[in-house]
Amino acid sequence: MGVTGNISQRVSLRGSVAWQKGSDDFAQTAGFLSMTVKW
Known part of the structure; x- marks a missing residue:
């Protein structure tokens, strides 16, 4: 659970x-x- 949360956080941040x-x-x-x- 913790590892998956870290991965999803990293992916969303990236x-x-x-x-x-x-x-x-x-x-x-x-x-x-x-x-x-304009020009």
């Missing part, structure tokens, strides 16, 4: 970090696209 990085990349891309459209 997933949230990856999702956060993905959303940051998306925000940067959206900002770059909006800048390009």
Whole structure:
């Protein structure tokens, strides 16, 4: 039980970090696209 809990915690933590990085990349891309459209 304890080992499984640690694994699930690690996976969810890694997933949230990856999702956060993905959303940051998306925000940067959206900002770059909006800048390009303005120009």
